[in-house]
Amino acid sequence: MSSRNRRLRTLTFAPLIAGVLLLAAGFTYEVVVVGIPFQDPPPALRAQYERDARTASTITSAGEYLLSGGVLLVAAAWALRRIRRGRG
DSSP: OOHHHHHHHHHHHHHHHHHHHHHHHHHHHIIIIIOSOOSSOOHHHHHHHHHHHHHHHHHHHHHHHHHHHHHHHHHHHHHHHHHHHHHO
16 A cells, blocks of 8 residues: 555544544533533523533534544545445
8 A cells, every 4th residue: 555545544534533532522521611500500600601511512513523524534435445446
């Protein structure tokens, strides 16, 4: 396998790995920073909790999208390799 093919194969897995890392980061942020809301908090604490919860949701969503795109990219690369081997 040439170094170009090896690099392309490694780059194929980059979105998959980044998606898993972002997903883990979003869940960790939600547990560590956001936590459980206070009962009857003052408006300032409620606003801070909602802002932190939106941030955690954004990070998690980005991870989900990257993970999904990575799975599709790996599947497409796998299918292309199979097709090329069959013709060659």
